[in-house]
Amino acid sequence: MSVSTNYEVHTLKGGRWVVDSTYQNRETALDLARSLHGEKQFEGIKVIRDTYDRETDAARETVIYDSSKPVKDKAAPAEPDSKEAVESGPKADVDFKGGSRPTPKKTSDHGVALKAVLWLVAILVAGLGILFLVTLSGHHMSKWF
Numbered sequence: 001m002s003v004s005t006n007y008e009v010h011t012l013k014g015g016r017w018v019v020d021s022t023y024q025n026r027e028t029a030l031d032l033a034r035s036l037h038g039e040k041q042f043e044g045i046k047v048i049r050d051t052y053d054r055e056t057d058a059a060r061e062t063v064i065y066d067s068s069k070p071v072k073d074k075a076a077p078a079e080p081d082s083k084e085a086v087e088s089g090p091k092a093d094v095d096f097k098g099g100s101r102p103t104p105k106k107t108s109d110h111g112v113a114l115k116a117v118l119w120l121v122a123i124l125v126a127g128l129g130i131l132f133l134v135t136l137s138g139h140h141m142s143k144w145f
Contacts, residue, residue, distance in 0.1 A: 002054045005049060005050065007024070007030075009036070009050070010048060011036060012044035012046075014041055017044075020032075028047070041104070046063055046067070047063070080138055
């Protein structure tokens with residue numbers, strides 16, 4: 001088979017699109033995209049069908065899911081995927097040989113905030129402990145002199 005198709009899940013955060021993961025199965029990629037969209041931690045989610053023809057060395061990308069665009073009126077006819085083609089460019093992180101990258105571990109904003117608060121409390125306690133020891137040693141030094 002000379003044509004391979006992969007589905008890339010892209011996430012938008014801070015105005016920057018990043019390839020989150022790559023799958024060979026369309027439904028797996030769409031399920032992940034819907035799940036990430038439901039988490040509300042990204043500004044947008046896209047699934048791009050990436051088709052590569054080894055014989056002609058041609059690649060074509062087509063957006064098949066995009067949560068960053070407003071949903072079109074259901075009364076209007078849906079446009080075919082071919083009109084939503086995205087310009088193809090070199091990508092070092094796409095594996096056309098069928099492998100997929102594991103989904104990176106997501107950290108919640110609450111977890112990061114909790115770690116920051118714990119570090120600040122630890123620093124504050126350590127600082128107060130040092131001040132107490134300095135005051136205590138000064139008090140003992142004054143008894144000796």
